[in-house]
Amino acid sequence: MRLSRYFLPVLKESPKEAEIVSHKLMLRAGMIKQQAAGSYSWLPLGFKVLQKVVRIIEEEQDRSGAIELLMPTVQSAELWRESGRYDAYGKEMLRIEDRHEREMLYGPTNEEMITDIFRTYVKSYKDLPLNLYHIQWKFRDEVRPRFGTMRSREFLMKDAYSFDLDREGATAAFYRMFVAYLRTFHRMGLVGIPMRADSGPIGGDLSYEFHVLAETGESAVFLHADLVDKPIPSIDTDFRADLAPVFNDWTSLYAATDEMLDEARFAAEVPEEKRLSARGIEVGHIFYFGTKYSEPMKASVTGPDGSAINVHMGSYGIGPTRLVPAIIEASHDEAGIIWPVSVAPFEVALINLKAGDAATDAACDSLYGELGAAGLDALYDDRDQPAGAKFATADLIGIPYQLIVGPRGLRDGQAEIKHRASGERETLPLATAVARLRGLVEPQRRDKV
RNA sequence: CGGAGUAUAGCGCAGCCUGGUAGCGCACCUGCUUCGGGAGCAGGGGGUCGCGUGUUCGAAUCACGCUACUCCGACCA
Numbered sequence: 262m263r264l265s266r267y268f269l270p271v272l273k274e275s276p277k278e279a280e281i282v283s284h285k286l287m288l289r290a291g292m293i294k295q296q297a298a299g300s301y302s303w304l305p306l307g308f309k310v311l312q313k314v315v316r317i318i319e320e321e322q323d324r325s326g327a328i329e330l331l332m333p334t335v336q337s338a339e340l341w342r343e344s345g346r347y348d349a350y351g352k353e354m355l356r357i358e359d360r361h362e363r364e365m366l367y368g369p370t371n372e373e374m375i376t377d378i379f380r381t382y383v384k385s386y387k388d389l390p391l392n393l394y395h396i397q398w399k400f401r402d403e404v405r406p407r408f409g410t411m412r413s414r415e416f417l418m419k420d421a422y423s424f425d426l427d428r429e430g431a432t433a434a435f436y437r438m439f440v441a442y443l444r445t446f447h448r449m450g451l452v453g454i455p456m457r458a459d460s461g462p463i464g465g466d467l468s469y470e471f472h473v474l475a476e477t478g479e480s481a482v483f484l485h486a487d488l489v490d491k492p493i494p495s496i497d498t499d500f501r502a503d504l505a506p507v508f509n510d511w512t513s514l515y516a517a518t519d520e521m522l523d524e525a526r527f528a529a530e531v532p533e534e535k536r537l538s539a540r541g542i543e544v545g546h547i548f549y550f551g552t553k554y555s556e557p558m559k560a561s562v563t564g565p566d567g568s569a570i571n572v573h574m575g576s577y578g579i580g581p582t583r584l585v586p587a588i589i590e591a592s593h594d595e596a597g598i599i600w601p602v603s604v605a606p607f608e609v610a611l612i613n614l615k616a617g618d619a620a621t622d623a624a625c626d627s628l629y630g631e632l633g634a635a636g637l638d639a640l641y642d643d644r645d646q647p648a649g650a651k652f653a654t655a656d657l658i659g660i661p662y663q664l665i666v667g668p669r670g671l672r673d674g675q676a677e678i679k680h681r682a683s684g685e686r687e688t689l690p691l692a693t694a695v696a697r698l699r700g701l702v703e704p705q706r707r708d709k710v
Numbered sequence: 711c712g713g714a715g716u717a718u719a720g721c722g723c724a725g726c727c728u729g730g731u732a733g734c735g736c737a738c739c740u741g742c743u744u745c746g747g748g749a750g751c752a753g754g755g756g757g758u759c760g761c762g763u764g765u766u767c768g769a770a771u772c773a774c775g776c777u778a779c780u781c782c783g784a785c786c787a
Contacts, residue, residue: 270720272720272721272722272736272737273721273722273736273737273748274721274722274723274736275721275722276721276722277716277721277722277723277780278716278779278780278781279780280780280781288721295779297778297779298778298779298780351785352711353785353786369786370787399787401785401786401787403785403786404711404784404785404786405711405781405782405783405784405785407780407781412786412787416787417787418787419787420787470787479786543786543787544787545787546786546787578787579787580787581787582787583787584787614745614746615745615746616745617745618745645745646745646748646749647744647745647746647747647748647749648745648746648747648748649745649746649747649748649749650747650748650749651747651748652746652747652748653747653748654748656747665746667745667746668745668746669746670746677746
């Protein structure tokens with residue numbers, strides 16, 4: 262992409278409504294625009310990152326055996342009356358009336374609808390286990406939206422729903438999601454630490470939240486320090502195998518949010534030098550809730566003995582529109598965002614130090630073509646701007662590598678590569694620059710973990 | 711929903727106390743010179759001062775009401 266033809270409205274100053282660093286940087290980097298309280302447009306750069314985050318989530322969900330579909334945002338109140346939640350959900354639910362005065366709602370979650378789909382088509386225990394998910398916009402009329410897209414009223418959520426014959430099956434499904442979540446966050450350069458959680462209004466008795474540690478996190482968390490760099494399950498993980506050992510291994514180390522903190526246990530189970538109290542951003546939440554919905558909504562299958570069995574369900578959420586700021590909170594410096602390659606909007610910033618100079622333009626145009634041919638996603642800063650402005654933009658929007666080309670280096674046939682995260686620079690022959698970048702970028706794409 | 715604040719050009723702000731019809735920096739437009747870390751000079755465009763009512767000869771400025779947004783608390787991916 263040539264920057265001169267892109268839509269990238271960067272700001273030098275942060276709009277005053279932004280309080281935390283990720284919100285400020287998302288506004289300054291031209292990723293989002295606020296439209297109302299808790300409501301944001303995703304501008305091209307932000308949307309590109311969001312799509313990469315979504316893609317990683319999809320890959321890991323698919324790998325774990327979940328199947329993607331898409332349900333509508335606007336739902337009928339009828340289904341919610343069946344489960345009893347139409348009245349129970351409260352003011353967070355945005356209620357709408359259509360022209361026929363039918364009661365509708367903008368979905369805050371989809372347990373009822375997925376249960377309806379399930380009960381329509383699935384009749385036999387032989388069709389289990391089943392895990393269906395979608396990634397769709399949700400609306401929760403939060404009392405106080407804040408922190409940009411970290412807590413917005415309209416937000417994107419991946420919600421998966423598992424269906425099993427019994428508690429054992431459902432627990433296995435829960436473990437699969439648990440492992441998929443560890444891998445998902447890891448691929449985005451995050452450490453998502455599972456913590457025992459309260460099940461809240463959705464109900465249930467097996468519930469874990471995944472938290473990313475960050476100073477600006479909304480929850481106080483208490484954990485065993487070894488969880489921070491614990492190696493995650495590899496690509497060889499067989500999701501049909503028994504994943505209980507992985508789950509037990511991870512949950513054997515103490516971790517809890519403040520509302521679940523048991524100080525005595527924390528002190529007893531974690532050696533003093535390993536006790537870490539920090540703040541966390543909740544980026545995922547997984548539940549097992551048994552037959553809470555299948556019973557009232559009559560979602561049953563015929564078992565081997567011919568009897569009707571209410572299915573055991575779980576639901577599994579990840580917030581992509583929250584993950585984007587979470588990644589920024591975890592990875593930035595004074596100059597701006599530092600994207601991990603796996604979610605970076607562009608992998609390389611090609612910086613033409615002297616746009617308008619025929620030789621420099623020719624060299625950059627040629628390199629831009631080579632970068633594309635090498636499969637690298639590059640943003641080519643071809644604007645007629647001082648070098649400083651170009652470096653500042655590339656730093657701000659967090660592109661992992663900068664390929665810097667100017668007349669001075671060209672005299673010796675050289676270019677420079679700057680690594681955004683470390684600030685390290687290397688000078689190398691023009692002819693080898695693209696191959697070098699490819700060698701740097703490809704291993705970090707993390708499409709294989 | 712309780713408490714606190716803010717609202718003046720696209721963004722950041724001054725002006726308000728002590729009413730006299732709006733200004734600064736950045737951004738934007740034109741021209742020239744520049745270009746190795748957010749360029750310089752010259753010229754230029756852009757504002758129903760959040761909305762409404764009132765006070766006054768006169769309101770960005772004073773009073774009252776409303777709205778939007780932000781922050782602090784209780785809830786959530």
